[in-house]
Amino acid sequence: MSEPVLVVDRLDAFYGDFQALFGVSAELRAGEVLAVIGANGAGKSTLLKTIAGLMPTRADAVRFDGAPIGALAAHKVVARGIALVPEGRRLFPSLSVEENLLVGGQLRRPGAWSLARVYELFPVLAERRHTPATALSGGQQQMVAIGRALMSNPSLLLCDEISLGLAPTIVRDIYACVPRIVGEGTAMVMVEQDIGQALAAAKFVICLQEGRVALTGVAAQVSRADIAAAYFGV
Amino acid sequence: MLDWVNTILQGVLLGGLYAMFAAGLSLIFGVMRLVNIAHGDLIVLAAYVALVTTEALGIGPLPAIVVVVPVMALIGYGLQRGLLNFTLGDDILPPLLVTFGLSIIIQNGLLEIFTADSRKLQAGPIEIASIHLPGGIALGTLPVIQFLVAVAVIGALQLLLYRTALGRSFRAVSDDQPVAQLMGINNRHIFALAMAISLAVVAVAGVLLAVRSNFDPAIGPARLIFGFEAVIMGGLASLWGTLAGGILLGVAQTMGARIDPGWQILAGHLVFLLVLAIRPSGMFARPGQ
Amino acid sequence: MNGAMRTVRVGSAGPAHRLVFALLAAVVLGLAAAPYWADRDGIRLLGEFFAYAALASLWNLLAGYAGLVSVGQQAFVGLGGYVMVTLAIFVGVNPLFAIPVAGLAAGVIAVPVASLTFRLRGAYFAIGTWVVAEVFRLLCAQIGALGGGSGASLPARVVLGIAHDRAMREAITYWVALALMLAVLGVIVLLLRSRFGLALTAIRDNELAARSNGVEVGRVKLLVYVLVAAATGMVGAWIFLQKLRVSPDSAFDVNDWTALVIFMTVIGGIGSVEGPIIGTVIFFIMRESLSDLGSVYLMILGLVAIGVMLRAPRGLWGAVAARTGWQVIPLRRLLRLE
Numbered sequence: 001m002s003e004p005v006l007v008v009d010r011l012d013a014f015y016g017d018f019q020a021l022f023g024v025s026a027e028l029r030a031g032e033v034l035a036v037i038g039a040n041g042a043g044k045s046t047l048l049k050t051i052a053g054l055m056p057t058r059a060d061a062v063r064f065d066g067a068p069i070g071a072l073a074a075h076k077v078v079a080r081g082i083a084l085v086p087e088g089r090r091l092f093p094s095l096s097v098e099e100n101l102l103v104g105g106q107l108r109r110p111g112a113w114s115l116a117r118v119y120e121l122f123p124v125l126a127e128r129r130h131t132p133a134t135a136l137s138g139g140q141q142q143m144v145a146i147g148r149a150l151m152s153n154p155s156l157l158l159c160d161e162i163s164l165g166l167a168p169t170i171v172r173d174i175y176a177c178v179p180r181i182v183g184e185g186t187a188m189v190m191v192e193q194d195i196g197q198a199l200a201a202a203k204f205v206i207c208l209q210e211g212r213v214a215l216t217g218v219a220a221q222v223s224r225a226d227i228a229a230a231y232f233g234v
Numbered sequence: 235m236l237d238w239v240n241t242i243l244q245g246v247l248l249g250g251l252y253a254m255f256a257a258g259l260s261l262i263f264g265v266m267r268l269v270n271i272a273h274g275d276l277i278v279l280a281a282y283v284a285l286v287t288t289e290a291l292g293i294g295p296l297p298a299i300v301v302v303v304p305v306m307a308l309i310g311y312g313l314q315r316g317l318l319n320f321t322l323g324d325d326i327l328p329p330l331l332v333t334f335g336l337s338i339i340i341q342n343g344l345l346e347i348f349t350a351d352s353r354k355l356q357a358g359p360i361e362i363a364s365i366h367l368p369g370g371i372a373l374g375t376l377p378v379i380q381f382l383v384a385v386a387v388i389g390a391l392q393l394l395l396y397r398t399a400l401g402r403s404f405r406a407v408s409d410d411q412p413v414a415q416l417m418g419i420n421n422r423h424i425f426a427l428a429m430a431i432s433l434a435v436v437a438v439a440g441v442l443l444a445v446r447s448n449f450d451p452a453i454g455p456a457r458l459i460f461g462f463e464a465v466i467m468g469g470l471a472s473l474w475g476t477l478a479g480g481i482l483l484g485v486a487q488t489m490g491a492r493i494d495p496g497w498q499i500l501a502g503h504l505v506f507l508l509v510l511a512i513r514p515s516g517m518f519a520r521p522g523q
Numbered sequence: 524m525n526g527a528m529r530t531v532r533v534g535s536a537g538p539a540h541r542l543v544f545a546l547l548a549a550v551v552l553g554l555a556a557a558p559y560w561a562d563r564d565g566i567r568l569l570g571e572f573f574a575y576a577a578l579a580s581l582w583n584l585l586a587g588y589a590g591l592v593s594v595g596q597q598a599f600v601g602l603g604g605y606v607m608v609t610l611a612i613f614v615g616v617n618p619l620f621a622i623p624v625a626g627l628a629a630g631v632i633a634v635p636v637a638s639l640t641f642r643l644r645g646a647y648f649a650i651g652t653w654v655v656a657e658v659f660r661l662l663c664a665q666i667g668a669l670g671g672g673s674g675a676s677l678p679a680r681v682v683l684g685i686a687h688d689r690a691m692r693e694a695i696t697y698w699v700a701l702a703l704m705l706a707v708l709g710v711i712v713l714l715l716r717s718r719f720g721l722a723l724t725a726i727r728d729n730e731l732a733a734r735s736n737g738v739e740v741g742r743v744k745l746l747v748y749v750l751v752a753a754a755t756g757m758v759g760a761w762i763f764l765q766k767l768r769v770s771p772d773s774a775f776d777v778n779d780w781t782a783l784v785i786f787m788t789v790i791g792g793i794g795s796v797e798g799p800i801i802g803t804v805i806f807f808i809m810r811e812s813l814s815d816l817g818s819v820y821l822m823i824l825g826l827v828a829i830g831v832m833l834r835a836p837r838g839l840w841g842a843v844a845a846r847t848g849w850q851v852i853p854l855r856r857l858l859r860l861e
Contacts, residue, residue: 092406092409332832500665506654
């Protein structure tokens with residue numbers, strides 16, 4: 001078996017004096033998908049933000065391609081090949097669709113993804129390339145957010161609640177793209193409220209509860225009862 | 235009647251200079267919400283750098299721009315990375331106080347080195363040349379050149395903001411700093427580049443000011459205020475609005491001066507307060523901004 | 524919550540403060556007696572100190588508590604000076620009585636000024652207040668009857684009206700300054716300890732949260748602005764009473780009446796009552812020992828202010844208070860379980 005791309009090792013995270021994560025560990029290999037589930041406030045987004053470098057932590061609590069990156073600033077983490085699709089999409093409102101994508105690709109990391117490939121993945125964006133990004137529908141905005149992250153050619157893509165606030169058919173369309181993304185060898189960590197969607201797309205799953213790992217396993221093998229127990233701590 | 239047309243035209247040309255004072259201020263406010271109280275003193279600093287350059291190299295003030303622009307841009311980059319980046323945050327007090335302190339330091343530093351004497355850069359025969367328009371109106375060649383330079387600088391800034399990768403990064407950082415970092419943008423570097431460009435514009439403005447009129451170490455704050463008035467009257471969001479704001483201020487001042495020389499600056503301030511009273515978002519603000 | 528009943532008392536003064544108050548009272552008495560123990564220069568310096576301590580405390584109330592960072596307070600210093608001189612010269616009012624009138628005038632004028640400048644946010648508000656001060660300066664320079672750009676002096680008959688004996692006149696002027704400073708400090712402390720002070724503290728800590736808890740932020744800010752303007756006008760009237768002459772450039776000087784005042788407040792500690800006073804003391808020590816350096820001294824002052832802002836944003840007093848919990852003027856409310 002190949003070496004893991006991402007190793008999260010006894011990770012702690014703090015907001016000031018408040019500790020949000022307690023000794024979280026996980027591993028992921030190229031082309032694999034990890035689903036992170038849990039109730040509101042369990043620390044799912046915090047885990048992604050910490051991996052992406054938006055929140056500092058112990059250097060060796062996050063290792064990527066073997067190198068400790070826990071203490072790196074966000075802009076350096078991206079340069080190494082980790083991209084985050086933030087919760088709520090957070091597109092740049094004063095930039096057009098295409099400009100949002102170009103900002104995502106401004107590091108010019110080599111790889112499979114380009115403006116043309118993103119438009120091929122989401123053809124509707126090509127039609128609306130000169131529209132201000134925030135004038136799009138919610139689903140299209142989510143496509144821009146994913147495309148923007150792909151433009152940096154990440155070897156690890158972090159997705160925070162990409163189904164949030166979207167109609168089920170649109171969520172299905174978006175998730176239909178996941179195989180094409182991991183097909184390029186990209187690993188993914190997806191935080192989801194929609195457990196069914198997450199388990200269907202992922203190979204592994206971890207469930208967080210109040211900042212601690214309450215369950216970890218192969219997505220296809222965990223039962224609903226296990227998840228309910230891990231979710232609510234009963 | 236013709237006199238008034240002439241006065242207004244002089245005001246328009248003067249407005250170009252004010253728009254340049256404003257453009258640098260507007261750029262850094264847009265990118266990092268920083269209002270630089272030392273902006274006017276940096277314009278004066280640029281004028282003195284030009285003075286030293288012309289004397290040391292024996293060249294005219296306009297060629298000296300080639301030296302003054304990179305010098306000021308470097309100062310801007312260093313100032314931002316070495317000092318001003320540490321003041322940015324939710325609290326408006328630190329950047330305000332630190333740039334206020336900087337203003338006092340620059341003023342008194344210049345006073346120490348160059349004394350309080352008034353100086354002026356000599357541009358040679360072009361200073362008295364003029365362009366004759368039909369109807370007996372004569373415009374000084376130098377003010378016309380200055381105005382054209384101002385329009386060119388603002389046009390260049392506009393292109394930079396909307397047609398280049400750097401401009402895209404500026405707008406992205408302005409919209410959402412944390413997410414900009416997720417795109418691999420080093421915000422601190424981008425802020426420093428914005429300040430460098432701001433001071434490059436300041437450099438051009440400083441040279442033009444030094445050719446146009448006398449300067450001494452104490453005139454910076456008034457230039458800050460003129461630039462600020464042009465920014466607010468133009469509406470915070472747009473560079474071309476800034477040019478319009480600068481022209482409005484310039485026309486108000488020359489018309490005030492025609493009524494009574496003591497009213498030149500006052501008339502500009504009063505028009506500014508009037509705009510603030512009737513259209514607080516500026517004369518040329520885009521709707522919804 | 525079960526078990527024994529407990530009384531919860533909300534208080535802010537402790538027994539240790541009685542000693543502090545006794546000390547403060549002794550200092551005030553000593554200062555009041557200064558005309559009997561200090562020489563002319565000493566009296567003059569102390570009077571100037573009181574004026575600056577009052578200006579710094581007022582600016583602190585404005586910026587440190589109400590979040591109104593003004594760099595245009597010279598507008599009201601100068602206005603106070605001009606109103607006092609005008610009343611003394613043309614109406615024959617005793618300049619001492621002109622001081623409260625100057626305050627009233629500054630307060631009244633502050634209302635339309637606020638209605639304009641409050642349209643600007645943050646740092647742009649700051650520069651907007653500066654523009655207003657410049658307008659006042661340029662307008663005063665247009666008043667021919669007050670000497671236009673070169674200004675006017677208080678005539679001898681007006682000066683003699685305060686007291687015929689020079690020593691007596693200087694003592695009276697000194698006492699007025701002491702009284703003004705004590706009144707300013709007293710009002711600030713009372714204000715901050717009142718319900719209104721709680722609203723101010725709430726705005727300082729989190730304006731959005733204060734708003735959603737029913738604090739009328741706009742009205743509170745306006746009230747503070749007008750109050751500070753009125754008091755600043757009175758201090759301004761006193762400053763030019765001591766100088767015996769006023770000119771547009773000295774009356775509306777941004778460096779003397781705002782830059783230095785801000786530096787004092789920041790160095791001493793913004794957002795506390797003690798900070799501005801300590802900052803004023805430090806400033807006077809620096810000025811008396813460094814002023815021979817001329818403009819270099821101002822550069823040093825600017826550097827110190829920048830250094831303090833970056834290294835100790837709550838100033839020297841803030842740094843001391845954070846370490847020790849000291850509070851000379853009790854403002855903090857403590858919940859005590861008894």
